[in-house]
Amino acid sequence: MKIRLCAFADEASEKFSEQLEALNRHRIPFIELRGLDGKNVSELGEKEAIGYKKMLDDAGVRVWSVGSPLGKVGLREDFGKHLQLCERVFSLAGIFGTDKIRVFSFYGANPEKDENEVVEKLSAMCELAKKYNVTLYHENEKEIFGDTPERVLKILCRVGGIKSVFDPANYVQCGVDAGKALEMLGAKSDYFHIKDAIAGTGEVVPAGEGDGHLSELVGGLDRDTVFTLEPHLIVFGGYTAIDKTALKGKYTFSSGQEAFAAAVAALAVLLEKNSFREENGAWIK
Secondary structure (H helix, E strand, O other), rough: EEEEEEEHHOOOOOOOOHHHHHHHHHHEEEEEEEEEEOOHHHOOOHHHHHHHHHHHHHHOOEEEEEEEOOOEEEEEEEEEHHHHHHHHHHHHHHHHHHOEEEEOEEEEOOOHHHHHHHHHHHHHHHHHHHHHEEEEEOOOOOOOOOOOOHHHHHHHHHHOOOOEOOOOOHHHHHHOOOHHHHHHHHHHHEEEEEEEEEEOOOOOEOOOOOOOOOHHHOOOOOOEEEEEOOOOOOOOOOOHOOOOOOOOOOOOOOOHHHHHHHHHHHHHHHHOOOOOOEEEOOOOO
């Protein structure tokens, strides 16, 4: 069994060159693109993307997924305009050499009444994605329609072609038992975001120190997969643009690089405790 590591390296540094250095320093071969030199990936122009792709190639780092903000808008905002943004992101994915786009399932006031509209809009996004040969991966996130495992299951059952990325800390912060969510969705999740949180306080902590059942996640794996580190251990550049809630961390770090290193070290401990060993840029069991 093999786990390959990926990361939102904008949590190490806002500067893209320093993100690449951090990934190489910690032997992480993949990146999930989100913030690049102060810009969200969805805001990049074609020439900018081509320039960043050259930097990635020179550093030997591959793009696993585009960590887009698609679907992280109000359900009744202008959907035609949002589809235009989808097309831009899908096109950028081709430049970056990935067929994976992380997406969300809209903010709304009443999840039970919103279900059909959410399904309709996600289905339209998936249909558009086919034209660009990309696949959408839904992430559970606080306050969107798919913030509970039950509603994520509804999305997976009703939206053709969509896949799933599992974020344990987001479930914890929604008051969901992450162990129950793992039982329901672990086998249906195509890759995992590695982030942990304490249920009682909502504080974000290194993997394995909270209530996200990270040890069970690692120990229960029965197939090859990818782990994307998304530590959230420190407020980083662009955080307020991607999360409406204040970040509560248990520990204090002097820099994004220090916090990122702590996150990598905590994950390594979990992997080693579950009999994985690092080999040729991957963790093998």
